[in-house]
Amino acid sequence: MKLTKTIHMAFGSIMSNKLRSFLTMLGIIIGVGAVIILVSIMDGVTGQITDAFESFGMNNITVSITSRGSTRYVEPEDMYEVLDENPDLFTYCTPNVTLQANLKSQTSSESERVSVTGIDETYDKINTLVTEQGRFLQFVDIDKMMKVCVIGTYYEREYFGRGEALGKTLKINGEPFTVVGVLEEKTDSTENSSDQCIYIPYTVASKMSWNRTIGSYTITMTDANKVQRAKAVLERKLTKILGSSNFYRITATQEILDELNTILDTMKMALVCIAGISLLVGGIGIMNIMLVTVTERTKEIGIRKSLGAKKRSILTQFVVEAATVSGAGGILGILFGAVVSALAGKLLDITIIPSFFAVMLAFSVSVAIGIIFGFLPAKNAANLNPIDALRFE
Amino acid sequence: MAQGQVECPVECREVCADMNKIPFVEFRNIYKIYKMGDSEVRALDGVSFSVFEGEFVAIIGQSGSGKSTCMNIIGCLDVPTEGTYLLKGTDVSKLTDDEQAEIRNKTLGFIFQQYNLLPKLNILENVKLPLMYKGLKESEQNKRAMEALERVGIADKYHHKPSQLSGGQQQRASIARALAGAPSVILADEPTGALDSKTSAEVIDFLIDLNMQGNTIILITHDNFIAARAKRVIRIHDGKIIYDGVAANDTIIRQTLLSQKEGEA
Numbered sequence: 277m278k279l280t281k282t283i284h285m286a287f288g289s290i291m292s293n294k295l296r297s298f299l300t301m302l303g304i305i306i307g308v309g310a311v312i313i314l315v316s317i318m319d320g321v322t323g324q325i326t327d328a329f330e331s332f333g334m335n336n337i338t339v340s341i342t343s344r345g346s347t348r349y350v351e352p353e354d355m356y357e358v359l360d361e362n363p364d365l366f367t368y369c370t371p372n373v374t375l376q377a378n379l380k381s382q383t384s385s386e387s388e389r390v391s392v393t394g395i396d397e398t399y400d401k402i403n404t405l406v407t408e409q410g411r412f413l414q415f416v417d418i419d420k421m422m423k424v425c426v427i428g429t430y431y432e433r434e435y436f437g438r439g440e441a442l443g444k445t446l447k448i449n450g451e452p453f454t455v456v457g458v459l460e461e462k463t464d465s466t467e468n469s470s471d472q473c474i475y476i477p478y479t480v481a482s483k484m485s486w487n488r489t490i491g492s493y494t495i496t497m498t499d500a501n502k503v504q505r506a507k508a509v510l511e512r513k514l515t516k517i518l519g520s521s522n523f524y525r526i527t528a529t530q531e532i533l534d535e536l537n538t539i540l541d542t543m544k545m546a547l548v549c550i551a552g553i554s555l556l557v558g559g560i561g562i563m564n565i566m567l568v569t570v571t572e573r574t575k576e577i578g579i580r581k582s583l584g585a586k587k588r589s590i591l592t593q594f595v596v597e598a599a600t601v602s603g604a605g606g607i608l609g610i611l612f613g614a615v616v617s618a619l620a621g622k623l624l625d626i627t628i629i630p631s632f633f634a635v636m637l638a639f640s641v642s643v644a645i646g647i648i649f650g651f652l653p654a655k656n657a658a659n660l661n662p663i664d665a666l667r668f669e
Numbered sequence: 670m671a672q673g674q675v676e677c678p679v680e681c682r683e684v685c686a687d688m689n690k691i692p693f694v695e696f697r698n699i700y701k702i703y704k705m706g707d708s709e710v711r712a713l714d715g716v717s718f719s720v721f722e723g724e725f726v727a728i729i730g731q732s733g734s735g736k737s738t739c740m741n742i743i744g745c746l747d748v749p750t751e752g753t754y755l756l757k758g759t760d761v762s763k764l765t766d767d768e769q770a771e772i773r774n775k776t777l778g779f780i781f782q783q784y785n786l787l788p789k790l791n792i793l794e795n796v797k798l799p800l801m802y803k804g805l806k807e808s809e810q811n812k813r814a815m816e817a818l819e820r821v822g823i824a825d826k827y828h829h830k831p832s833q834l835s836g837g838q839q840q841r842a843s844i845a846r847a848l849a850g851a852p853s854v855i856l857a858d859e860p861t862g863a864l865d866s867k868t869s870a871e872v873i874d875f876l877i878d879l880n881m882q883g884n885t886i887i888l889i890t891h892d893n894f895i896a897a898r899a900k901r902v903i904r905i906h907d908g909k910i911i912y913d914g915v916a917a918n919d920t921i922i923r924q925t926l927l928s929q930k931e932g933e934a
């Protein structure tokens with residue numbers, strides 16, 4: 277007997293008892309749905325985090341100086357020296373000075389409290405920024421401590437209007453800065469997005485900061501795989517300057533991302549295991565219903581046997597029926613999961629696409645559950661004695 | 670006299686042995702004993718007989734005499750407690766479940782008192798079942814099933830569910846199902862038990878017709894008039910054969926027919 281024919285028969289028997297079949301499938305629907313939803317959301321979140329990190333630059337190492345205010349500090353020259361000594365490891369380095377400052381346009385009287393970043397001329401290469409209008413900061417700006425700034429599209433639109441910013445002046449802590457460049461829009465020019473940024477020479481920024489020192493450096497490596505060597509070189513240098521390894525912290529984007537991914541993967545596995553329990557419960561539900569079905573249909577089995585059905589035919593019939601129920605449950609669960617994860621994606625504002633792998637796995641697992649949990653009842657059916665089955669009322 | 674009748678088929682077998690005349694069905698001292706607590710029911714109590722190709726045998730007896738038990742063993746649906754059952758010369762007890770299933774499928778055709786059609790399938794699908802288990806192609810299944818339905822005269826009802834047919838039509842459908850696989854032996858356990866006398870007569874006529882066409886038929890009944898129409902009668906009483914021979918020579922049948930004639934006169 278052909279498998280398609282058997283599946284067709286199984287569908288007939290499922291459709292003849294729709295409510296019961298649906299309730300039987302429910303466990304599988306919820307289980308498969310939960311797996312799809314969790315995997316999709318976790319993948320979406322992981323993807324978003326990876327994207328965020330990639331925009332920081334995967335080759336980047338951040339050195340934070342924690343001894344601020346002490347007598348020892350790291351000069352930019354020290355860092356440039358390390359770079360010059362290790363051209364095989366490092367490409368660029370920029371100091372980072374972050375200030376909280378009052379920002380206002382030249383004309384307005386109201387100012388807002390914003391974060392201003394002091395950097396050097398390599399910052400745009402390190403963080404892959406594109407200057408759309410005007411120019412980025414240059415060596416002379418840093419060297420001569422020019423009062424110039426490069427702004428993101430959020431400030432451009434807020435203070436000047438599109439394409440109107442170049443050459444205009446912004447006041448930072450009361451000091452006038454000329455806008456020399458506007459960066460390309462990265463997201464949507466809204467507040468708190470990466471388009472809300474303002475960069476000035478670090479030399480100027482450090483002078484404006486309360487302790488006049490540089491808090492951190494961002495360094496790019498030639499290759500993310502050389503992170504261990506790069507860290508060792510930096511550690512040696514910084515310990516020498518600062519006297520102790522307690523006064524600085526080195527973090528590589530790659531390492532953080534790896535760690536985060538490990539945590540997310542573990543979380544994903546844990547969630548999938550929990551969802552897997554509902555699949556197990558669904559499987560037991562199928563087994564239960566199949567046992568009932570076999571008892572109810574004992575007479576049918578007897579008739580089929582009297583007409584020459586072999587054990588295999590009966591076994592296949594009931595296993596296929598169980599697998600069809602759970603497979604159909606799996607498909608409904610996938611649809612349910614896809615719809616819910618799409619909605620969740622909209623709500624959380626992340627891109628969520630159920631992976632083909634997750635879908636195929638969910639479907640195969642649900643069919644496998646039907647086969648495994650349907651086997652015992654089907655075996656019982658196949659082993660029925662023809663005359664006892666036929667006499668059963 | 671009865672004794673002589675019993676031995677007739679045995680002689681025949683001996684005579685025809687080298688002419689390849691193995692009996693279709695051969696019971697050698699078959700017992701079927703049900704144990705219920707301390708008491709035991711001897712449903713078959715040492716039964717021996719043979720049925721040859723082309724015969725029309727009626728097994729008759731009172732309710733509880735062991736007719737169905739006998740039929741179930743012939744049909745490989747049940748196994749005897751003791752004794753040997755040879756089907757076409759093969760000891761059935763030596764066959765696996767699947768080999769027995771294959772014999773049921775290829776050699777035997779069952780007609781049950783309660784029709785035993787599957788209620789969720791339509792008539793055509795019901796008739797196709799034995800053909801499906803034969804492993805025939807779908808088109809061949811349809812062709813043969815429709816032919817069988819035509820033979821019993823309900824081809825126009827092929828797409829009806831069993832519940833939409835009358836009892837007589839359902840019995841025809843079950844006959845069609847038994848015929849579809851072209852079995853060598855048709856086993857009918859009280860096929861007319863649930864039918865009125867006119868429909869019963871039609872069904873019996875049909876079985877006689879089939880026998881004329883060469884089918885071997887074993888019919889179970891407790892109705893003497895029906896048994897009277899068979900060539901050979903085996904009468905069972907309390908699990909034992911008390912008569913095996915030509916229908917007309919059975920005392921009870923003769924008396925029944927006589928009393929009916931008197932009634933008419």
Ligand SMILES: Nc1ncnc2c1ncn2[C@@H]1O[C@H](COP(=O)(O)OP(=O)(O)OP(=O)(O)O)[C@@H](O)[C@H]1O
Pocket residue numbers: 703705710711712730731732733734735736737738739891
């Ligand atoms: N499964 C069983 N368990 C116990 N006893 C049984 C079983 N099946 C049949 N019997 C007994 O065996 C005897 C013969 O039963 P069987 O069904 O062969 O009778 P029958 O001649 O077909 O009767 P009827 O004409 O009523 O169908 C009866 O006494 C019955 O009670």
Ligand SMILES: [Mg+2]
Pocket residue numbers: 736737738
């Ligand atoms: Mg009976």
